[in-house]
Amino acid sequence: MTLLRLLTWPYVRKHRLRSVLTLAGIMLGVAVFVGMHGANQTVAQAFAATVNRIAGKAQLQVSAGETGVPEEVLEAVQSVREVGAAAPVIEAVLNTNLKGQGNLLVLGVDMTGDRSLRDYDIEGGEEDVVEDPLVFLAQPDSLILSRKFAEANGIQRGSRITLDTMQGPRQFTVRGLMKSDGLAGAFGGNVAVMDIYAAQFIFGRGRRFDRIDIGAAEGVDLETSQNKVRAVVGEGYDVLPPASRTQQFDAISRSLSITINLTSVFALMIGVFIIYNSFSIAITQRRNEIGILRALGASERDVLRMFLAESAAAGLAGSILGLGLGLLMARSLSPFMSNMVRELYGTHQMPDGVSMSPWTMAAAVALGTAVSLVGGWLPARSAARVDPVKALQKGRYQVLSEGENRIRRIAALVLAAVSIAIVVTRPTLTIFYFGYGLMVLALVLLSPSLSHWIALSLRPLLRLIRPVEGTLAADSLIQAPRRTSATVAAVMLSLALAVGFAGVSRAIYTQLLDWVDDTLNPDLFVAPTESVTQRSYRFPLSMTSEIAQVPGVEEVQAVRTVRVQLKGVPAMAVVVDVRQVAGRVKYKPVDADPVEMVQLASEGKGAILSTTLAVIRGIKKGDVLELASPEGILKVPVLGTRVDFSDQQGAFIIDRSLYSRVWKDETANAFRVYLRKGEDPEAVRRRIIERFSSNRKLFVFTNASIRELIMRNTEQWFGMTYIQLLVALIVAVMGIVNTMTVSIADRRRELGVLQAVGGLRNQIRNTVWLEAVAIGTVGLVLGWLMGAVTLYYNIEMIGGDMAGLDLDYVYPFRFALALFPVIVGAAFLAALWPAEAALRASLVESLEYE
Amino acid sequence: MIRLSQVSKCFDGKRTVTALHPTDLHIDKGEMVAIIGPSGSGKSTLLNLIGGLDRPTSGEIELDGERLGGLSGDGVTRVRRDKIGFIFQFFNLLPSLSCFDNVALPLHLRGWPRAKIQQRSQELLELVGLGARMEHLPDEMSGGERQRTAIARALSVYPPVLLADEPTGNLDSATGADILRLISDLHQRLNTTVLIVTHDMQVAHAAQRILTLRDGRIADDRRL
Known part of the structure; x- marks a missing residue:
């Protein structure tokens, strides 16, 4: 501790910028870890909070994915003696049409029975109509708003507001305000309550509810109540405590977690190199100080301890700063994840701030400190081994010995060989990931030798550009690998990560385009909302023939996309008339005869799975899907799998006949419209809008606009990748600056x-600039090479574990080339300040500098 | 050749330290001058000011007819590279460059053609007796050889002034004597003006004139 205070602190103060850059290395690694995990946890917690707030005192919920629960089930549940209260719920999100307010979560409830489960905490007032639920019910345009939302929009009791409904914009009267606790606090306070039957009509639910909330009868324990309800409703419905919905969240976010962890591991590894780099340099510079210490009687262990304590302190400080930065990152990432959850569950939540468990925060700080210790270990060990006599001599420079390099090369080759053997034999997924780790390690170990060779080959080029400065810059790289190898490795890792992600994105994008070309070939699409994925509103199936009668229309295909429970976790069902769609879309299964598959599917004898669903759930052709349905567990054979981007978590296609028979749901989310030859899509589009303008709210998209919409949604889906690319580039630039x-x-x-x-x-400036550019270029070339390897592993991971996509290996040459000006430019910018600092330094002091 | 008029140097810190009080000095062309004095007396400061490595706080320095005071940073550098050769106690060779490249470096910086550089560097290394060590790195050479390389580098354009700061300070006495002989020899053969800062009286007595500095002032100026 005394040594730290006496020696380290003055050094840190003297080299402030360098110390800041060292901390920044750890800070960024920890920030990525915290940001990614924080966003995930924030959304999970917001999800849980919304579920809990909306659930109120409900102990159990009866649900059936998005297919909903028929009214008869409510009666059956209410008849159970062990049930104290059972109330139906419809949950939907409406566009408020209010500037800056976004969406409003509307709960449809039965006021007569619901108040025993949920406390609406209505604000008092003699004329408060909600005091009498019957009055509320008698007026289907009634709405209760959260006070927060009302105040933000200058709305009072009695105000009329316009909301978009399935029947077009409708006016509602605000008949009560809720205090902003409990239920009113859900969805960021943007909450409204309306009568359940009005909600059924407005949201096109027919005679169904989204779920039934249950409170057990007095004196009855939860388990008994749960068993009794299960016995009455049958296996087709989930009867679970509200909290169990949050457990499903974990299962769904798994693939995201893999990406998050991969990025975090890379970011922390880069942190190791930045620490290693800074400490190696610091130890070279403080060799004299170490010599004096040793000469004064400090043991090797004392020196080792001092430097390890320094790296731990740097790690701790960097981690704490990284924690702060990470929380900011989490804040900007969470809306993206929040959207994904909404897409999956239809459970709308709005993260309010960032929530992160203290354990994760502690783990982040511990990881950052550990990473710093790992990065500082080798330099600390070499500091401890400094020979005091040599250290006190002036003018000696550190050069990585050839022996040290040879050991690294041999270790790298052994690790690479093991990794290749794993790829060839592929025993289990875990071992495959282990092999990935070994390969990364092998490349890292090999990087000093590789960068040496690349620098040697760059020398003539640099010499050609500037004979003196170029040579000096190249020689600096070649002769002082200890100074540059860690940065080169950090740049290499960052860019490899970027190239790997870019390659995967590009491959997915290409495949998505193919799918769009094959599947989305109708001339027009009719949807109830502007968003193709929003499923709050539906059309009655009868609209199919109504649209077909519009002049110019040749064929209309109704599509119902609905999440049903597949072994307790929602999965997207795409319900179509399979034979009809197959007439227009070529189904290309990867593992089945297309004719037979379409034949059986159209007869309702099975499902066509997306490869994503097959991989995520571990299902293959010939297996049986066990779907929760009103008839109990419905067993549907898997007829084949095909690439299908209908849903991120995978989807399956079943025939409308099967769906209608079992779920008795005669609605559609969209219509695919084919026009007669020679018809102008824009003209027919206008005709459809006109035809339904009086009684339906609908949006008609042309083929081009739907493609654009899907591509835009995909861009959002790739948002995480872009963030990772950005982080990778920031790390690369920071490494070079450092x-x-x-x-x-x-x-x-x-x-x-x-x-x-x-x-x-x-000439001095040019030397510094050229060296920076050379470091950037060496790191870039290695990043390109390593990117080729990480891309292979990423594609295997996507295919074998995360998304079930059989992606082609196509190296993203364009992206890789685009990195050249970015990295060289960044390297140049990174060198501007140091070059000026070099020129500003006193010449006399510089010549005596040790 | 070298003229100093009321040249002083102060260093500002928590308190101002005067390293060199206002000093007048004139050194003729072809003179070999030793500057001696205890540590902290201002010897190196004087040498650095004459060599344009540092700027005086006051006064004017004239070198071969050129006034350094009015020149920009690059202007001083140009004077330095055309008129001055430096020899340092710790050699200050670039560790990544071979003996040959270290000598060639100032010529490259002057933009000389490659063939001319090759010829001049070889000639200089022969002159200092290192014709056989051209491809060696500094780390592969003895202290004496390194200092010879540094002397060859200092002579690259046969500058009219050679400044040496403790050129034998980091060498054993035999090698030191050897280096001193080389400097004296070059001084005589090339008629170079030589200024040597030293603690070693044996080195000082090889010069024609000895300046003794004490507490930032010239205490004695003696011609031998």
Whole structure:
């Protein structure tokens, strides 16, 4: 501790910028970890909070995915003696048409029975109509708003507001305000309550509810009540406590977690290299100090401890800062994840701030500190081994010995060989990931040798650009690998991550385009909302023939997309007339005869799975899907799998005949409309809108606009990838800034000599700039190479574990080339300040600098 | 050749330290001058000011007819590279460059053609007796060889002034004597003006004139 105070602290104060950059290395790694996990946890918690707030005192919920619960089930549940209260619920989100307010979560409830489960906490007032639920019910335009929402929009009791409904915009009267606790606090306070039967009509639910909330009868334990309800409703319905919905969240977010963890691991590894780099340089510079310490009697262990304590302190400080930055990152990431959850569950939540468990925060700080210790270990060990006599001699430089390099090369080759053997034999997924780790390690170990060779081959080029400065820059790289190898490795890792992600994105994008070309070939699409994925509103199936009668229309295909419970976790069912759709869309299964598959599917004898669903749920052709349905568990054979991007978590196609028979649901989410030859899509589009303008709210998209919409949604889906790319680039740039700063400090005497023997300011600048550009280029070339490897593993991961997509390996050459100006430009910018600092330094001090 | 008029140097810190009080000095062309004095007396400061490595707080320095005071940073560098050769106690060779490349470096910085650089560097290394060590890195050479390389580098354009700061300070006495002989020899053969800062009286007595500095002032100026 005394040594830290006496020696380390003055060093840190003297080299403030370098210390900041060292901390930044850890900070960024920890921030990525915290940001990614924080966003995930925030959304999970917001999800749980919304579920709990809306659930109120309900102990159990009866649900059946998005297919809903028929009214008869409510009666059956209410007849159970062990049930104290049972109330139906419809949950939907409406566009408020209010500037800046976004969406409003509307709960349809039965006021007569619901108040025993939910406390609406209505604000008092003699004329408060909600005091009498019957009055509320008698007026189907009644709405109760959260006070927060009402105040934000200047709405009072009695105000009339217009909301978009399935029947077009409708006016509602605000007949009560809820205090902003409990239920009114859900969905960021944007909550409204309306009568359940009005909601059924407005949201096109027919004679169904989204779920039934249950409170057990007095004196009856939850389990008994649950069993009794289960016995009455049958296996086709989930009867679970509200909290269990949050457990499903974990299952769904698994693939996201893999990506999050992969990015975090890379970010932390890069942190290791930045720490290693900074400490190696610091130890080179403080060799004299270490020599004095050793000469004064400090043992090797004392020196080792001092430097380890330094790296732990740096790690701790960097981690705490990273925690702060990570929480900010989580805040900006959580809306993206929140959207994904809404897509999956239809449970709308709005993260309010960032919530993260103290354990995760502690883990982040511990990880950051550990990473710093790992990065600092080798330099600390070499500091401890410094020979005091040699250390006190001036003018010696550190060069990585050839022996040290040979050991690294051999270790790298062994690791790579093991990793390749794993790829060939592929025993289990876990071992495959282990092999990925080994390969990354092998490449990292090999990077000093590779960068040496690349720098050697760059030398003639740099010499050609600037004979003196270019040579000096290249030689600096070649002769001082200890100074540059860690940065090169950090840049390499960052860019490999970027190239890997870009390659996967591009492959998915290409496949998505193919799918769009094959599947989305109708001339027009009719949907109830502007968003193709929003499923709050539906059309009656009878509209199919009504649209078909519009002049110019040749064929209309109704599509119902609905999440049903597949072994307790929702899965997207795409309900169509399979034979009809197959007439227009070529189904290309990866594992079945297409004719037979379509034949059986159209007869309702099975389902066509997306490869994504097959991989995520571990299902293959010939297996049986066990779907929760009103008839109990419905067993549907899997007829084949095909690439299908209908849903991120995978989907399955079943025939309308099967769906209608079992679920008795005669609604559609969209219509695919084919026109007669020669018809103008825009003209027919207008005709459809006109035809339904009086009684339906609908949106008609042309083929081009739907494609654009899907591509836009895909861009959002890739948002996470772009963030990762950005992080990778920031890390690369930071690594270069770090190295250039320490490199200039390390080479201060060298640059001083250059000036002393006649180097002009521009020549000094050029040397520094060219060195930075050379470091960037070496890191870039290695990043390109390693990116080729990570891309292979990423594609295998996507295919075998995360999304079930059999992606082609196509190296993203364009992206890789685009990185060249980015990295070279960044390297150049990174060198500007250090170059000026080198010129500003006193020449006399520089020449005496050790 | 070298003229100093009321040149002083102060260093500002928590308190201002005067390293060199206002000093007048004139050194003729071809003179070999030793500057001696205890540590902190201002010897190196004086040498650095004459060599344009540092700027004086006051006064004017004229070198071969050129006034350094009015020149920009690059202007001083140009004077330095055309008129001055430096020899340092710790050699200050670039560790990544070979013996040959270290000598060639100032010529490259002057933009000389490659063939001319090759010829001049070889000639200089032969002159200092290192014709056989051209491809060696500094780390692969003895202290004496390194200092010879540094001397060859300092002579790259046969500058009229050679400034040496403790050129034998980091060498054993035999090698030191050897280096001193080389400097004296070059001084005589090339008629170079030589200024040597030293603690070693044996080195000082090899010069024609000895300046003794004490507490930032010239305490004695003696011609031998």
